[in-house]
Amino acid sequence: METLRASWFGFEKTWTWYRRNWRATAVSSFLTPVLFLLALGLGFGSQVQSTALIGGVPYLQYLAPALIVVTAVQGATFESTYPVMSQFMWQKSFVAMVATPITPAQVLYSQVMWIGSQLLLRAGVFVGIAALLGAAAGPGILLAIPLATLAGLAFGAPLVAYSATLDKPDAFTNIFRFVLMPMTLFTGAFFPVSQLPDWLLPLVWLTPAWHGIELARGATFGTLGVLPALGHIAYLGVLVAVGIALGVKFFHRRLAM
C-alpha cells in the first residue's frame, strides 16, 4: 500500500511534466499511427485482395488491431529508453527522488506505471479513430487496448531495466534498428507470419509483438481459443515480471551505490 502511494507520487511528477509538454509528443504518439492506418489500411489496403489467409476480412480491419499493438510496442520502446536515461543522467529526477522517502524500487514502479498509462491512453485514442474510419471490425477491438498495453510493457519493462545499466545512449540506436524495426515489420501485423521462411518462426515467437498481435486480432475477430489466449498472456506477463524484477535490481544498483 505504502509502495503504491509512493509510486503514485512519482507518477504525478511525470504527469505534471506531461501536462506542460504533451503537445510536443502528440504528433509521434497520436498522429503517426493514424497516418499509418490511413496510408496502409485505406490507401495501400484498397489494392489488397482479401484472402482466406487473412480471414477474408477487409485489409483495413485486418490491420487495425495489429497496428494498435505495433504502435504500443514502439511507444514503449521510446518511453523506456531516452526518458529513463535522462532521469538518471541529465534531468536526474530519479536521483532527486531517492533523497526523499521514495525508494529506488518505487521509482521503477512509478516509471512502469507511467509507461503503462501512456500506452493505454494512446491505444484508446487509436481505437476511437479506427472506429471512425471504419477500421474496427467489432466491439472486440476494445480488448486490444489492454492487450496492446500488455505487449508494450512486455518489451518496455525489460528495456527500462536495461536502460538503467547504460552510461551513454549509443545502444538505443541499435535497438531501434535491429530489434524494433524487424519486430514492427515481420511479426504478423502487415502480413501473416506463415509467409515467412520456417527457420525464422522461432525468432518471431519470441517477440512480444507477435503474441500481442495474435491476442489483439484474435479478440477483435473472436477467432482465438481460450488456451492459446492464456498462453500468450502468460508469456507477456512473465516478460513484464522479469523486466520489473531486473529493473528493481538495476535501479537500486544505479541509485543507491
Place this chain on the structure above:
Amino acid sequence: MSEGFVNVGWVDNLVEAKALTKHFGSFEAVRGIDVEVRRGEAFGFLGPNGAGKSSTMRMISCVSGRTGGDLEVLGMDPATQGPKIRARLGVVPQLDNLDTELTVRQNLQIYGRYFGMSRARCREKAEELLEFAQLSDRADHEVEPLSGGMKRRLTIARSLVNDPELLLLDEPTTGLDPQARHLLWDRLFRLKQDGVTLIITTHYMDEAEQLCDRLVVMDGGRIAAEGSPSELINRYATKEVLELRFQPGAEKPDLARFADRVEVLPDRLLLYTPDGEQTLAKVHEQGVQPVQSLVRRSSLEDVFLRLTGRTLVD
C-alpha cells in the same frame, strides 16, 4: 524513565558514525571515520577534491549504503530504516537535480508530494519557500533559464519542504559569485537559528569559518583533524602568518630560525609566528629582500596545509 519519553525519536547526536567506510569496487573512498553531529550545531566537512566528502554525505543521507562500520542517523540505522530517516532529512546535493522543464513552483510542490504531504499543504509550503528563497517573482517560470545562484537557492528551498531536522548541504555555494554566496550564508544562518542542524561540505575556508561550529578536515578518505575553527587554528597554526613572495625560480633563503614553522610553496614562503610585523623586521635586518610581503591572521587554509602538506584550492 516515564513511558511517554520512550521511543519518541529524540536523540542528542543526530549522526553517529564509527569506523565508517565506503568502497567502490576495490577503491576505498572513505577509510574508517568517526563522526558525531550534535543537535542544533552546524558541522562541516572540509577537504580537497576526492577527499570522500560527498561519499560520506550520501551515506548519511541514507541514499548510499555503507561498506563497513556503524552509522546511526536520528538514532536509526540507515540500512534498515532508510525511508523513515529520509522523511526527516533535507538534502542539497553537490549537483543540482531540479526538474528543469517544470516551473519553480512546481518543483517545490512535487517535492512535497514525495514526502507524502497533501496537495494543499504543498501549495502552502511552496509559497513560504518561494519567499524564503526570494524567488516569488519567478514562481511560474521554468527552471532551466534561471541563474546558477537562483537554482542553488531553489535547491535549498526544495530541501526544506518537509521541515527537516537535519539539513545536509554538499558544497552549497560552489560556483556562485560572492553576492550569491553571502545571500545563501544568510539563509543558512537563519535556518540554524530556527534550530535546524546543518551538515555542510566545502572547499572554502571562509565558508567553514563563517558557518561551522565544528568541523573535520578530511583528506584521502580519512579525518585529519577535528574541532571548532578557532581550536583548529590555535592547534595547527600560529596567530599570524607572514607571507614572503619571491621571483619565480629564485633561490629562497632559509628563515626557519625566525618562525615557529616555515612552509615552502612554489612562489612563496609562509612563516608561522605570533607577531608577523616583528618577524618581518627581523627578516629585513638579515638583508632578505622579498618581492612582496604580507602579514595576515592565520586561517583554516593554514591548518589544512599543516595537516596535509598541500594547499586546498589550487
